Amino acid sequence: MDYKKWAVSAVRDASLEREIVNRLNNLTKPVGSLGRLEEFALRYCLCRGRVEAEISRMKVFTFAGDHGITEEKITPYPSEVTYQMVLNMVNGGAAISVMCKKAGIDCAVVDMGVKGTFHEQPGLFIRKIAPGTKNFLKEPAMTEKESTKAFHAGYDLATESECDLLGIGEMGIGNTSSASALYSLILDVDPAETVGIGTGSKGLLLEKKKQVIRDAVQFHKKAWNGSPWDALRRVGGFEIAGMAGMIFGGARSGIPVVVDGFVASAAALVAMRLEPEIKSYLFFAHASAEQYHEAFLKREGIRPVLSLDMRLGEGTGSVLAMQIIAQAMECYNRMATFQSAGVSDKKE
Amino acid sequence: MDYKKWAVSAVRDASLEREIVNRLNNLTKPVGSLGRLEEFALRYCLCRGRVEAEISRMKVFTFAGDHGITEEKITPYPSEVTYQMVLNMVNGGAAISVMCKKAGIDCAVVDMGVKGTFHEQPGLFIRKIAPGTKNFLKEPAMTEKESTKAFHAGYDLATESECDLLGIGEMGIGNTSSASALYSLILDVDPAETVGIGTGSKGLLLEKKKQVIRDAVQFHKKAWNGSPWDALRRVGGFEIAGMAGMIFGGARSGIPVVVDGFVASAAALVAMRLEPEIKSYLFFAHASAEQYHEAFLKREGIRPVLSLDMRLGEGTGSVLAMQIIAQAMECYNRMATFQSAGVSDKKE
Numbered sequence: 185m186d187y188k189k190w191a192v193s194a195v196r197d198a199s200l201e202r203e204i205v206n207r208l209n210n211l212t213k214p215v216g217s218l219g220r221l222e223e224f225a226l227r228y229c230l231c232r233g234r235v236e237a238e239i240s241r242m243k244v245f246t247f248a249g250d251h252g253i254t255e256e257k258i259t260p261y262p263s264e265v266t267y268q269m270v271l272n273m274v275n276g277g278a279a280i281s282v283m284c285k286k287a288g289i290d291c292a293v294v295d296m297g298v299k300g301t302f303h304e305q306p307g308l309f310i311r312k313i314a315p316g317t318k319n320f321l322k323e324p325a326m327t328e329k330e331s332t333k334a335f336h337a338g339y340d341l342a343t344e345s346e347c348d349l350l351g352i353g354e355m356g357i358g359n360t361s362s363a364s365a366l367y368s369l370i371l372d373v374d375p376a377e378t379v380g381i382g383t384g385s386k387g388l389l390l391e392k393k394k395q396v397i398r399d400a401v402q403f404h405k406k407a408w409n410g411s412p413w414d415a416l417r418r419v420g421g422f423e424i425a426g427m428a429g430m431i432f433g434g435a436r437s438g439i440p441v442v443v444d445g446f447v448a449s450a451a452a453l454v455a456m457r458l459e460p461e462i463k464s465y466l467f468f469a470h471a472s473a474e475q476y477h478e479a480f481l482k483r484e485g486i487r488p489v490l491s492l493d494m495r496l497g498e499g500t501g502s503v504l505a506m507q508i509i510a511q512a513m514e515c516y517n518r519m520a521t522f523q524s525a526g527v528s529d530k531k532e
Numbered sequence: 533m534d535y536k537k538w539a540v541s542a543v544r545d546a547s548l549e550r551e552i553v554n555r556l557n558n559l560t561k562p563v564g565s566l567g568r569l570e571e572f573a574l575r576y577c578l579c580r581g582r583v584e585a586e587i588s589r590m591k592v593f594t595f596a597g598d599h600g601i602t603e604e605k606i607t608p609y610p611s612e613v614t615y616q617m618v619l620n621m622v623n624g625g626a627a628i629s630v631m632c633k634k635a636g637i638d639c640a641v642v643d644m645g646v647k648g649t650f651h652e653q654p655g656l657f658i659r660k661i662a663p664g665t666k667n668f669l670k671e672p673a674m675t676e677k678e679s680t681k682a683f684h685a686g687y688d689l690a691t692e693s694e695c696d697l698l699g700i701g702e703m704g705i706g707n708t709s710s711a712s713a714l715y716s717l718i719l720d721v722d723p724a725e726t727v728g729i730g731t732g733s734k735g736l737l738l739e740k741k742k743q744v745i746r747d748a749v750q751f752h753k754k755a756w757n758g759s760p761w762d763a764l765r766r767v768g769g770f771e772i773a774g775m776a777g778m779i780f781g782g783a784r785s786g787i788p789v790v791v792d793g794f795v796a797s798a799a800a801l802v803a804m805r806l807e808p809e810i811k812s813y814l815f816f817a818h819a820s821a822e823q824y825h826e827a828f829l830k831r832e833g834i835r836p837v838l839s840l841d842m843r844l845g846e847g848t849g850s851v852l853a854m855q856i857i858a859q860a861m862e863c864y865n866r867m868a869t870f871q872s873a874g875v876s877d878k879k880e
Contacts, residue, residue, distance in 0.1 A: 211627075212617065212620055212626060212627075213626075213627055213844050214609075214730075214731040214732045214843075214844065215732065217731075217842065217843050217844040218627065218842055218844055218848070219821055219840050219841030219842040219843065219844075220840040220841050220842070221840060221842065260878045261562075261876065261877075261878055262876050264876060265875060265876050268873065268874060268875040268876060269560065269875060271873070271874075272560055272868055272873040272875060275868070275873070276866075277560060277866075277867060277868025277872065277873045278560060278561075278867065278868070278873075279559075279560075279561055279566065279863050279867055282862050282863055282866040282867050283859050283862065283863065285866075286858070286859055286862045287859070382562075383562040383565075384562045384563065384878060473567055489840075490838065491839070492567050492568040492569060492837075492856070493567030493568050494565065494566055494567040494568070494569065495562075495565050495567065496562065496565040496566055496567075500566070503859070504855075504856055504859060507635075507852075507855050507856075507859075508840070508852055508855075510634070511631050511634060511635070511851070511852060511855075514630050514631065514634045515627050515630050515631065518624075518625075518630040518633075519625060519626065519627055519630050520620055520623070520626070524625065525616065525619070525620040525623070525625045525626075526616060526619075527613060527616040527617060527620060528609065528610050528612060528613050528616060529609075530608045530609055
């Protein structure tokens with residue numbers, strides 16, 4: 185893929201930043217006392233490229249896909265759970281559905297490559313590349329054509345989303361294995377550090393998972409051309425490529441993207457290595473309890489919005505962070521100023 | 533005050549706990565993957581004393597009061613800002629008003645002892661004890677009668693609140709001084725550690741603030757009878773006493789209370805020292821950026837819900853934490869089970 189054409193422009197604009205900060209400082213509160221909420225409002229407006237920005241519509245996309253690596257029997261849940269959980273999401277019974285409804289956030293599931301066939305229904309986008317990736321212990325998970333198609337699917341959903349804030353999340357039995365392999369390959373970190381329990385691999389199962397990922401990373405290292413894009417194709421997944429595409433689509437539309445946990449962050453890693461400027465369009469929702477996620481965030485100098493020991497995925501962390509970012513923008517837009525409220529300013 | 537009569541019963545109930553945990557474990561997610569949200573749901577239900585608990589109505593009370601200690605000129609904002617900010621809250625322009633509206637949380641201000649007279653209006657409870665406390669550098673801030681009256685005002689508001697989750701916050705120029713003095717007196721910590729910038733005391737002003745609090749704490753130490761109640765009366769404030777009362781009123785009604793930042797936590801400290809069991813009814817909203825708050829939480833073994841460098845008060849941190857606790861209960865009540873959604877459970 186020629187990803188040069190996806191270049192993203194920086195959000196740095198000193199005079200815009202001054203205007204936004206001035207507005208924040210005139211609100212009826214001690215300067216800086218909303219802490220990170222002020223940082224969120226500033227970053228949000230910078231991404232939008234204007235002082236007058238609002239969050240009225242938020243949308244979370246849950247990208248779903250199956251993984252050939254599950255043939256290695258390294259997951260406690262069977263592969264068909266991906267399909268079942270997509271139905272659960274569409275029917276409103278999954279955590280992501282419940283939380284989005286409560287928060288007034290639109291949500292949709294994207295079938296990027298689930299085994300099994302869905303019929304068209306509201307809240308479900310069918311963008312199936314194939315019924316699951318190939319087993320990346322033995323061959324690349326995707327062909328170049330497949331990963332490009334998956335990326336574009338996510339990209340287009342972002343540019344057509346008509347919302348002010350995007351959130352991404354995922355569902356896919358086997359996808360923590362894929363994410364661990366991505367971290368290990370791109371960042372050259374031993375899988376002993378990047379492989380965690382996922383949906384619940386413990387004891388011998390966890391040891392086996394580590395060994396499989398170690399072998400797979402070794403296997404791909406030889407032929408890998410060193411680019412994040414090639415890493416994604418080799419050990420990633422359809423839903424991870426879709427999320428990377430959505431990050432680009434959001435950034436290029438000036439819509440910030442809230443990145444969920446361990447797996448979504450692997451998509452963000454690919455995106456940030458393809459285009460470093462993209463980082464300024466991202467909010468990392470939370471430090472997941474999944475092994476290596478916190479270390480990854482620290483390594484990249486990223487401070488997530490929340491830290492609640494969650495490791496569910498689906499976009500559940502994104503929802504909670506989006507509620508907080510929305511509150512930051514609510515304060516930014518609706519609070520009175522010292523002047524408008526007739527409140528005395530500092531004695532200075 | 534005979535606070536023995538306010539005894540609170542423990543929320544420990546092993547069989548109830550088992551039932552709640554069972555329910556959490558049957559929801560369509562890997563066991564424990566909602567992390568602290570599961571802890572919040574469990575704690576919430578234990579406080580309510582039943583498996584079937586819901587959060588449908590939430591309410592935040594912002595307790596406002598003035599402080600005689602401002603005579604010492606240790607605050608950058610003039611004392612009349614308390615009055616002005618109460619009006620700003622009632623008119624919907626303050627951060628707490630904006631955030632509560634967005635979150636669908638009821639909010640009300642309580643005039644516990646603001647200088648100046650308000651007329652009755654919706655969203656304002658007038659429980660004025662006196663127009664500001666006495667200067668606690670020279671004499672106790674409150675009489676026994678006053679602190680008891682303030683405590684009861686908060687207590688009664690809680691028991692009459694008809695809601696499922698309470699949040700507390702405060703507004704009062706000078707009240708970080710009062711809170712610092714409370715921490716220092718009760719926990720025997722030097723004011724150099726407990727005194728911070730409050731609304732913005734910096735440089736010489738901050739040094740003066742520290743010295744004044746140090747002198748005041750020294751002064752009261754001699755006559756202090758060693759009880760948290762007497763400490764509250766000596767160096768506390770009407771709004772702090774009101775919050776302590778609300779904590780007791782909530783706990784005795786089985787309604788958990790979400791405690792905001794530095795000043796609200798000083799009220800919680802008093803309440804917890806009066807009745808250790810009360811801790812299980814409290815959620816600490818966030819680690820404030822105000823000096824000593826994080827150290828206090830750590831010392832008490834409390835992990836707050838959020839950490840966003842906020843130090844505004846008013847209950848703003850409580851609102852954000854309440855949104856998260858509400859989401860935890862939403863998942864608990866509305867998520868499908870493995871059985872109801874036809875999702876395969878672990879292969880075990």
